[in-house]
Amino acid sequence: MTQPKSHVPxxxxxxxxxxxxxxxxxxxxxxxALKLKNVLATNCQQHVMIEATFCNFALLCHxxxxxxxxxxxxxxxxxxxxxxxxxxxxxFVQNWIKEFTPVKKPxxxxxxxxxxxxxxxxxxxxxxxxxxxxxxxxxxxxGGMLQ
Numbered sequence: 797m798t799q800p801k802s803h804v805p806x807x808x809x810x811x812x813x814x815x816x817x818x819x820x821x822x823x824x825x826x827x828x829a830l831k832l833k834n835v836l837a838t839n840c841q842q843h844v845m846i847e848a849t850f851c852n853f854a855l856l857c858h859x860x861x862x863x864x865x866x867x868x869x870x871x872x873x874x875x876x877x878x879x880x881x882x883x884x885x886x887x888f889v890q891n892w893i894k895e896f897t898p899v900k901k902p903x904x905x906x907x908x909x910x911x912x913x914x915x916x917x918x919x920x921x922x923x924x925x926x927x928x929x930x931x932x933x934x935x936x937x938x939g940g941m942l943q
Contacts, residue, residue, distance in 0.1 A: 814840070816848045817872035819889070821879040826850055829878035832908060856892045866896040875931075876906045877922060890921050898929055907935035 820826035837846040849868045905926035926933035
């Protein structure tokens with residue numbers, strides 16, 4: 797006779813995944829995004845496994861990559877823009893964001909600034925897009941720099 801096995805969580809078991817999509821202005825912004833991703837992964841490691849995709853703004857100019865990245869972004873739980881531009885997102889980036897529809901409701905959208913914005917209203921695009929997508933929005937653009 798076999799006894800029923802009790803389920804005891806093991807470290808090797810697969811945690812639920814949280815997919816992050818980082819849209820980065822350039823290499824410097826991507827390095828900041830990678831640091832942020834590592835902090836999130838460390839802080840959340842007991843609860844969720846962080847999966848991240850990184851995309852530089854310039855890749856959005858390539859037609860095939862543009863479509864592939866839309867699929868990645870549409871499946872993300874969180875969209876994070878990492879930029880140092882003091883004047884907000886370029887129009888071609890805004891247009892790309894408008895083109896994709898999230899497969900599931902994103903958890904949150906964030907604007908992670910690596911320098912102080914010259915005009916906080918420059919970041920209203922992501923805030924408005926988040927509202928339309930039904931996602932929480934947060935940004936350090938209005939409240940100072942994240943360290």
